[in-house]
Amino acid sequence: xxxxxxxxxxxxxxxxxxxxxxxxxxxxxxxxxxxxxxxxxxxxxxxxxxxxxxxxxxxxxxxxxxxxxxxxxxxxxxxxxxxxxxxxxxxxxxxxxxxxxxxxxxxxxxxxxxxxxxxxxxxxxxxxxxxxxxxxxxxxxxxxxxxxxxxxxxxxxxxxxxxxxxxxxxxxxxxxxxxxx
Numbered sequence: 001x002x003x004x005x006x007x008x009x010x011x012x013x014x015x016x017x018x019x020x021x022x023x024x025x026x027x028x029x030x031x032x033x034x035x036x037x038x039x040x041x042x043x044x045x046x047x048x049x050x051x052x053x054x055x056x057x058x059x060x061x062x063x064x065x066x067x068x069x070x071x072x073x074x075x076x077x078x079x080x081x082x083x084x085x086x087x088x089x090x091x092x093x094x095x096x097x098x099x100x101x102x103x104x105x106x107x108x109x110x111x112x113x114x115x116x117x118x119x120x121x122x123x124x125x126x127x128x129x130x131x132x133x134x135x136x137x138x139x140x141x142x143x144x145x146x147x148x149x150x151x152x153x154x155x156x157x158x159x160x161x162x163x164x165x166x167x168x169x170x171x172x173x174x175x176x177x178x179x180x181x
Contacts, residue, residue, distance in 0.1 A: 003171035003178040006045045006158065015054035017172070018150050019115070020159035021065040028107040029066075030073060038160060041174045045158070050114075057155055058115040061145060067108055074100045120149045139163060 026035065026042040049056065075091050078100075091097055130148060134141045140163060147167045150157050156170040162177035171178060 001168050001170060003164075003173050003175075005179055006172040006174050007041060009045075009172055011045075011049050011052040011054045013053040015049070015052070016153070016155050017049065017054055017056045017158050018118075018146070018153075018155040019056055019058065019062070020146065020157060020161055020164075021062050021069060022160045023158050024062065024066050024111055025069060026160070028110055029070060030077075038174060042158075042160070045172070046114075056115040057118040057153070058111060059118050059120045059149060061120070061142060061149075063108060063111065065142065066111065067104055070104045070107065071100070074104075118149070118153060120145075121152060139166075143167075 023042050026039045027046055031039060071092070072088070074097075075088050078091065078096060092101075130141065130144045134144055143161070143163050146157065147164070147169055149155065150167075150169040156172055157164065157167070158172045159178075160173055160175045162175050164171055165178060173179065
């Protein structure tokens with residue numbers, strides 16, 4: 001199934017979207033000059049999605065990835081800035097982490113306001129088949145779960161991750177490796 005360019009897509013109130021972690025990171029994560037173009041693209045799409053009343057869904061897997069990725073980002077930044085290399089778990093108990101944790105919590109709360117939690121049906125997933133697919137491919141297990149969630153719930157994945165090239169689901173992206181496989 002070919003991916004569609006998110007910049008050319010016309011959103012509607014019928015759209016059921018599932019944002020990958022990287023898209024939430026572009027919208028609510030720390031801003032970086034290297035990602036300005038993609039941040040602008042996904043932020044513009046995000047505004048359009050809301051103006052057209054499209055629905056965005058989220059599950060705990062993506063929210064957990066977002067929270068953990070944000071914490072790791074700030075940990076790496078803090079280590080580089082302070083020229084220190086503490087253990088990540090030790091860093092989380094330091095006073096320096098408290099304002100970071102607060103910022104992450106606020107971003108995660110905004111995601112929850114902007115989206116609808118979805119039950120992903122872990123007990124109904126064929127986890128054995130997903131693990132076998134993981135074993136037989138070079139795909140990330142979480143990505144396989146996301147594809148399953150999108151297939152089961154008839155959701156369009158919004159992502160910038162080229163690892164979804166072979167996914168048999170509708171995809172919206174600005175990643176040329178997904179648009180021109």
